Amino acid sequence: MTMPRVLLVFLMLTVLSATSAMAGEGTLIHNGVERRYIIREPQIAALDLKVPAIIVLHGGGGNAESAERMTGFTELAVPHGCIVVYPEGTSRFSRMRGLKTWNARHCCGYAMKQDVDDVGFISALIDRLVAENHADPRRIYVTGMSNGAMMTHRLGIELSGKIAAIGPVVGGLFGDEPIPPHPVSAMIVNGARDKSIPLHGGQTGGRFPDAWDGTPLKPAAYQGEFWARAxxxxxxxxxxxAGGAVLVRTYACPQGRDVVQYLVQKGGHAWPGGQKGSRRGDTPSKALNATEVLFTFFMEHGRS
Incomplete structure (x- = not known):
C-alpha cells in the first residue's frame, strides 16, 4: 500500500468512526498459558472494513490497564478508526494483575528467566485481530515503554513480515540483535536524563537491576542506527x-521505511506527554507528546 493510499483510508475512517470505543477483554491460550489483553475497538470495526491496529506494551511490572492509562492511546486512536490492544506479559503470580514483564532476551524478570514465548503470543494475537477484529494485516503497529520498548524492538525484528512500524519509548538495544528480513519503519523516543536506560549505554539503572541478565545496553543512538541499517x-x-527541548534525528530512508529518533533533553524514564507509570516513577516531560507523534507516524506507514 502506498503512503497516499494509507492517508486516504485514514481520513475516511476519521470521518466514519464513532467517538466511543467498544471495550473488551480477551484471553488467548499460547503454549498452554492463558494470556490476557484489553481491546478497544471503534464502532466502525463492526462494519466490513479493515482498520489499523496498534498494540501497546506495558513496562516491566505493569499491566494492560497501566499501559492504557499511561499512554492515552485509546482516547486518541479509537475515534480515528483504529483498534488499540493492550496485551499483558507474565509473572510468577499468575492471578495478579500487576508485576508483569516481557521476554526481551536480556530483560526482564520472570519472562526473561523463564524464556516465555512472547513473540509467539503477540504473533498469535495479531492473527486473531486480523481474523476476528477487522484488523488490516498491512497496518499493524507496535509500541511500548521500557521493557515493553525492548519487546517492541524484538517484535519488529522477529515479526517484521507482520508489523508495519514500531515505536519503542525509553527502551534500548543490546547490540547482538539480528537484522530483520523485512524493513520496518521505526520512531524511537528516549529521555536524556533516564537513569534506568542510560543515554550512553552500559549497565542499566533503576530500582530493579537484577531484572536483567547483565548484558550492557548500547547507547540510545544505536537504536536509530540499527533500524536505519536494516x-x-x-x-x-x-x-x-520546542526551543531545543527535543532533539530529532531523521535518517534519509527509502520511501515507506522511515527511521526517526527523538531525544527529550529533560526527559527521564517516563512516557513523554503521558501519565506516570507508578507513584515512584519519573514525571513525564511535557516537551513532547509521544502518543501524538507516534500515532501520526503510524498512520503514515503501511506494509507494501
Missing part, C-alpha cells in the same frame, strides 16, 4: 523542536 537508509540529519 531499512537501507542513508545519513541522518539533526534538528531541534
Amino acid at each position: 531499512n537501507g537508509c542513508g545519513q541522518a540529519t539533526d534538528s531541534a523542536t
Whole structure:
C-alpha cells in the first residue's frame, strides 16, 4: 500500500468512526498459558472494513490497564478508526494483575528467566485481530515503554513480515540483535536524563537491576542506527523542536521505511506527554507528546 493510499483510508475512517470505543477483554491460550489483553475497538470495526491496529506494551511490572492509562492511546486512536490492544506479559503470580514483564532476551524478570514465548503470543494475537477484529494485516503497529520498548524492538525484528512500524519509548538495544528480513519503519523516543536506560549505554539503572541478565545496553543512538541499517537508509540529519527541548534525528530512508529518533533533553524514564507509570516513577516531560507523534507516524506507514 502506498503512503497516499494509507492517508486516504485514514481520513475516511476519521470521518466514519464513532467517538466511543467498544471495550473488551480477551484471553488467548499460547503454549498452554492463558494470556490476557484489553481491546478497544471503534464502532466502525463492526462494519466490513479493515482498520489499523496498534498494540501497546506495558513496562516491566505493569499491566494492560497501566499501559492504557499511561499512554492515552485509546482516547486518541479509537475515534480515528483504529483498534488499540493492550496485551499483558507474565509473572510468577499468575492471578495478579500487576508485576508483569516481557521476554526481551536480556530483560526482564520472570519472562526473561523463564524464556516465555512472547513473540509467539503477540504473533498469535495479531492473527486473531486480523481474523476476528477487522484488523488490516498491512497496518499493524507496535509500541511500548521500557521493557515493553525492548519487546517492541524484538517484535519488529522477529515479526517484521507482520508489523508495519514500531515505536519503542525509553527502551534500548543490546547490540547482538539480528537484522530483520523485512524493513520496518521505526520512531524511537528516549529521555536524556533516564537513569534506568542510560543515554550512553552500559549497565542499566533503576530500582530493579537484577531484572536483567547483565548484558550492557548500547547507547540510545544505536537504536536509530540499527533500524536505519536494516531499512537501507542513508545519513541522518539533526534538528531541534520546542526551543531545543527535543532533539530529532531523521535518517534519509527509502520511501515507506522511515527511521526517526527523538531525544527529550529533560526527559527521564517516563512516557513523554503521558501519565506516570507508578507513584515512584519519573514525571513525564511535557516537551513532547509521544502518543501524538507516534500515532501520526503510524498512520503514515503501511506494509507494501
